[in-house]
Amino acid sequence: MFSGAQVSLYPMSDDFVGIIFGAIGALDPWRDHLRIQTDSLSTLIVGSPEFVFPAMRDLFCAAAYSGVHTTMHATVSRGCPGEPDDPICSPVSSPRREMALADRVAAYREIVAAAPQLEQDIAAQFSLYPLGVGHHMDEIYGCIEFLKSSGTFDRSKNFCTALRGDAGPVFETLGQAFTGFGSEAGHLAMDVTVSANSPSVR
Structure with missing residues (x-):
């Protein structure tokens, strides 16, 4: 299975070059586990989700800690049939996948509750696309149930779900x-945008 993300970072600052290069340095501790390539458009992060x-969290927080309005957009994918298997990408496997949907929701909620607090408030919106799965709507509805009880749920929006809170749990x-949702062996994609230090009134 192939999995990874194309990530683009946008600090709203005259010093955007310095902030971006400094933030990319936050990926260094992960390079033993991931294949990371940066070009003029985005940073490719390949490996286990x-x-x-x-x-991605550490990359974004490194930029957001500057205090400037910062956004990040990522396209995340696993199991794409057009990509070859990569040894660095281990298949997503968890004994929880054998659990009933309601039990999985409860288990994932506990994992979020135990996430570290990173002292950076963020907002996010994302859309999840399980592809090629016969009962994909059951998985989507299960994911929505999980999100609403996650402690990071902000609101439902057209075409996406909004989250808010500390960067760790989000x-x-x-x-x-x-x-946690979609076919374990199927193709799944996520489109996500994250923002911190926005001047907009909530």
């Missing part, structure tokens, strides 16, 4: 939504 989401919610 269990490492991809914490790496990124853990995104990771559990990505790995």
Whole structure:
């Protein structure tokens, strides 16, 4: 299975170059677990989702800690039939996948509750797309149930779900939504936008 993310970071600052390069340095501790390539458009992060989401979290927080309005957009995918298997991408496997949907929701909620607090408030919105699954709506409804009880749920929006809270639990919610729903062996994609230090009134 192939899994990873294309990530683009946007600090709203005259010093955007320094902030971006400094934030990319936050990926260094993850390089033993991930294949990371940066170009002029985005940073490709390839590996197990269990490492991809914490790496994205650290990248974003490193920029957001500057205090400037910062956004990040990521397209995350696993199991794409157009991509070859990569040894660095272990299949998403968890004994919880054998549990009933309601039990999985409860288990993922406990994982989010135990996530570290990183002292950075963020907002996020995302859409999840389980592809090629016969009963994909059951998985989507299960994911929505999980999100509403996750402690990071903000509101439902057209075409997406909004989250808000500390970066630790929010990124853990995104990771559990990505790995916990949809076919274990099927293609699944997520579109996510994250924001911190926005001047907009909530």
